[in-house]
Amino acid sequence: MTWTPxxxxxxxxxxxxxxxxxxxLRGVSIDVMKGExxxxxxxxxxxxxxxIRCINALNDxxxxxxTVEGLEVNDAKLDKLALRKKxxxxxxxxxxxxxxxxxxxxxxxxxxxxxxxxxxxxxxxRGLIAKVRLEGKEAAYPGELSGGQQQRVAIxxxxxxxxxxxxxxxxxxxxxxxxxxxxxxxxxxxxAEGMTCILVTHEMGFAREIADCVxxxxxxxxxxxxxxxxxxxxxxxxxxxxxxxxxx
Amino acid sequence: xxxxxxDAKAPGHLAVLHPMRLHASALPLAERMFNLWTFTALILxxxxxxIAPAFAQDATPDDRSIVAILLEWTPTLAGGFAFNVLIxxxxxxxxxxxxxxxxxxxxxxxxxxxxxAWLITQFFRNSPWLVLLFYCILLIPFQIEIGDTTIPxxxxxxxxxxxxxPVMAYMSEYMRGAILSIPTGQWxxxxxxxFSRRQIMVNxxxxxxxxxxxxxxxxxxxxxxxxxxxxxxxxxxxxMTLTRAxxxxxxxxxxxxxxxxxxxxxxxxYCYPISAATRRFERRFAVNT
Amino acid sequence: MELANTLxxxxxxxxxxxxxxxxxxxxxxxxxxxxxxxIQLSVLSIFFSLIVGIIGAAVQGAPSRTLRVLVGAxxxxxxxxxxxxxLxxxxxxxxxxxxxxxxxxxxxxLVSNFGWAVIALSLFAGALNTEIFRAGIEAVPRxxxxxxxxxxxxxxxxxxxxxxxxxxxxxxxxxGTNLVNLVKTTTLAYAIAVPELxxxxxxxxxxxxxxxxxxNVLLVSYVGLVAxxxxxxxxxxxxxxxxxxxx
Numbered sequence: 001m002t003w004t005p006x007x008x009x010x011x012x013x014x015x016x017x018x019x020x021x022x023x024x025l026r027g028v029s030i031d032v033m034k035g036e037x038x039x040x041x042x043x044x045x046x047x048x049x050x051x052i053r054c055i056n057a058l059n060d061x062x063x064x065x066x067t068v069e070g071l072e073v074n075d076a077k078l079d080k081l082a083l084r085k086k087x088x089x090x091x092x093x094x095x096x097x098x099x100x101x102x103x104x105x106x107x108x109x110x111x112x113x114x115x116x117x118x119x120x121x122x123x124x125x126r127g128l129i130a131k132v133r134l135e136g137k138e139a140a141y142p143g144e145l146s147g148g149q150q151q152r153v154a155i156x157x158x159x160x161x162x163x164x165x166x167x168x169x170x171x172x173x174x175x176x177x178x179x180x181x182x183x184x185x186x187x188x189x190x191x192a193e194g195m196t197c198i199l200v201t202h203e204m205g206f207a208r209e210i211a212d213c214v215x216x217x218x219x220x221x222x223x224x225x226x227x228x229x230x231x232x233x234x235x236x237x238x239x240x241x242x243x244x245x246x247x248x
Numbered sequence: 249x250x251x252x253x254x255d256a257k258a259p260g261h262l263a264v265l266h267p268m269r270l271h272a273s274a275l276p277l278a279e280r281m282f283n284l285w286t287f288t289a290l291i292l293x294x295x296x297x298x299i300a301p302a303f304a305q306d307a308t309p310d311d312r313s314i315v316a317i318l319l320e321w322t323p324t325l326a327g328g329f330a331f332n333v334l335i336x337x338x339x340x341x342x343x344x345x346x347x348x349x350x351x352x353x354x355x356x357x358x359x360x361x362x363x364x365a366w367l368i369t370q371f372f373r374n375s376p377w378l379v380l381l382f383y384c385i386l387l388i389p390f391q392i393e394i395g396d397t398t399i400p401x402x403x404x405x406x407x408x409x410x411x412x413x414p415v416m417a418y419m420s421e422y423m424r425g426a427i428l429s430i431p432t433g434q435w436x437x438x439x440x441x442x443f444s445r446r447q448i449m450v451n452x453x454x455x456x457x458x459x460x461x462x463x464x465x466x467x468x469x470x471x472x473x474x475x476x477x478x479x480x481x482x483x484x485x486x487x488m489t490l491t492r493a494x495x496x497x498x499x500x501x502x503x504x505x506x507x508x509x510x511x512x513x514x515x516x517x518y519c520y521p522i523s524a525a526t527r528r529f530e531r532r533f534a535v536n537t
Numbered sequence: 538m539e540l541a542n543t544l545x546x547x548x549x550x551x552x553x554x555x556x557x558x559x560x561x562x563x564x565x566x567x568x569x570x571x572x573x574x575x576i577q578l579s580v581l582s583i584f585f586s587l588i589v590g591i592i593g594a595a596v597q598g599a600p601s602r603t604l605r606v607l608v609g610a611x612x613x614x615x616x617x618x619x620x621x622x623x624l625x626x627x628x629x630x631x632x633x634x635x636x637x638x639x640x641x642x643x644x645x646x647l648v649s650n651f652g653w654a655v656i657a658l659s660l661f662a663g664a665l666n667t668e669i670f671r672a673g674i675e676a677v678p679r680x681x682x683x684x685x686x687x688x689x690x691x692x693x694x695x696x697x698x699x700x701x702x703x704x705x706x707x708x709x710x711x712x713g714t715n716l717v718n719l720v721k722t723t724t725l726a727y728a729i730a731v732p733e734l735x736x737x738x739x740x741x742x743x744x745x746x747x748x749x750x751x752x753n754v755l756l757v758s759y760v761g762l763v764a765x766x767x768x769x770x771x772x773x774x775x776x777x778x779x780x781x782x783x784x
Contacts, residue, residue: 084442095437109441374763376721474619504630512618519617
């Protein structure tokens with residue numbers, strides 16, 4: 001199924017996911033257009049991380065469908081490589097490869113997975129590291145970098161694969177407040193350039209600033225959604241109101 | 249046995265409130281026996297017992313000193329010892345390669361492969377090394393023919409293979425533990441970047457296991473080196489065979505203890521640095537997650 | 538190839554019944570006698586090695602530096618030299634010298650080859666146990682020991698009542714591995730003609746020329762022995778388990 005820009009780039013329809021007998025996602029439907037930035041917020045255990053991992057086929061789903069740029073993610077015969085070329089993911093724990101330098105971390109995947117020319121990849125990688133404002137740290141090992149710096153290298157690493165969609169799974173939750181800002185600035189720049197971003201986050205101020213649409217999940221379903229202006233100020237559902245009153 | 253002093257009768261003078269003082273008479277008999285002098289005396293007696301025969305007057309006309317005899321035999325024994333070291337290095341190499349493969353198979357997502365790999369590992373882990381050596385020396389054919397080429401298997405090669413089997417089993421266990429100790433985040437982020445499972449294992453996981461496995465690997469080499477004299481039992485000529493031949497050639501009773509001590513020292517000098525280095529690496533490579 | 542044939546043999550039920558060790562009384566008795574000897578060797582060595590380990594670990598905590606160095610030397614010696622050479626040293630070197638005049642006037646060894654095997658294995662495994670127990674003892678929190686000191690316990694009492702029970706529980710996994718290795722190491726006694734399982738099997742296969750059969754029976758027997766020991770250790774560990782400790 002070929003995708004055209006008038007269709008949603010990421011589409012989830014009635015997604016159900018269980019871990020054993022525990023149902024974590026109970027019918028989630030989301031449509032994301034190209035260039036949109038959406039934020040998913042909600043209490044712990046509401047299924048937000050699971051949701052975003054399902055989009056990237058790190059978890060499988062029991063019912064429903066997930067489509068990314070025309071690819072059926074829930075298809076058993078899915079070509080995972082094709083999916084991973086389109087979708088980039090950044091994790092809460094950065095997960096950089098500790099035995100490689102920052103530059104090598106960024107360069108590894110395009111060379112080994114996309115089999116691109118080494119010199120080209122190196123040039124692009126240096127550009128990406130400069131873009132996330134870590135010029136001069138190319139030869140540093142992850143152990144020598146701060147949490148915020150590692151997270152930015154992780155973002156550069158995902159960008160090196162030239163994805164069309166970027167997923168962020170609570171990427172600032174493990175950082176000190178001072179370093180949170182530098183990571184958020186990087187994401188803001190990405191969004192401004194037109195990258196489709198799906199963020200799971202606790203940073204309400206950031207969501208309000210950059211999101212085109214905010215989704216609130218609770219116990220496996222989308223309770224409410226809407227543009228930030230209406231969502232944060234004029235929440236309809238009592239659960240949303242309760243959650244927002246606890247956070248804000 | 250009371251520690252309360254005779255004058256401690258008033259309240260507030262309980263023993264627990266005083267700093268603890270161990271009077272010699274307060275110690276029970278066993279502890280008194282364990283003191284420095286008796287132990288030193290024991291050690292000196294043992295040393296005298298071991299060394300005395302070296303000075304004993306024997307009935308042979310040969311009056312070469314023990315040390316001279318040992319030095320005379322040293323070149324031959326050194327050759328034998330070098331052979332032991334060679335076997336240990338080859339066994340370690342073969343066992344390590346096979347063990348890494350087996351360890352990776354033990355974490356395979358395919359259940360039958362995992363089970364078979366586990367079975368093989370447990371089987372060779374729980375078998376005595378000497379029995380495995382007998383197995384190999386008796387049951388491996390003396391040569392196999394593949395197509396036009398004939399590969400000969402001399403005795404010492406069979407012994408080397410026999411020793412590499414338990415090494416393979418232990419390495420498999422170490423690798424399995426090391427692979428499982430790597431955070432799952434590494435697997436996930438590599439998977440998200442599009443790496444295949446094989447690529448993840450080779451480029452991300454296995455390089456990180458090297459540091460974790462190194463101390464156990466070095467210890468395994470020391471254990472293997474100390475197991476190489478076993479090949480003398482199955483008829484391979486190594487340093488032990490040569491030692492016993494030398495002893496029977498000389499035929500002197502007072503040579504027995506010194507010569508065996510001599511060989512023990514050689515192994516000690518070779519293996520002790522490895523143990524010490526292992527301990528150092530264990531501390532340095534303590535994984536801080 | 539022989540090894541492939543061996544694997545196929547295991548799949549044939551009638552092959553088991555034809556094993557000489559089961560079918561022939563004479564061979565069966567000899568095999569069982571060998572098994573009993575191996576079990577005796579194992580049990581005695583385990584017992585004495587535990588005693589050596591406990592004493593060694595105790596002395597390694599002694600105030601006197603000389604004592605600590607001596608025990609350290611003992612452990613280093615037995616850990617870094619081959620157990621087979623240690624066995625030969627005891628049996629051939631010391632054993633030959635240690636003779637007493639027997640009744641008929643000829644010199645006889647004071648200790649039999651079985652005895653030397655037990656001594657050598659006990660000292661070897663005992664040295665390893667010393668390290669294991671020492672690690673377990675040092676894992677007992679210093680504050681617990683201080684509390685006992687404050688209550689007036691002597692050093693020996695602290696060791697026996699407080700430290701040892703806790704240290705044994707902490708050391709159990711490593712100790713179990715060592716004891717399993719000890720059972721496997723009893724095969725070394727073959728080299729000094731102790732009629733244990735391997736020795737008896739070698740006699741049988743040299744008479745009956747059924748090497749492959751005997752090898753398989755032998756391997757299964759040892760795996761079985763080890764499995765029994767592991768089960769015993771598991772039960773012991775369960776019996777010693779303190780609820781809520783070390784969770």
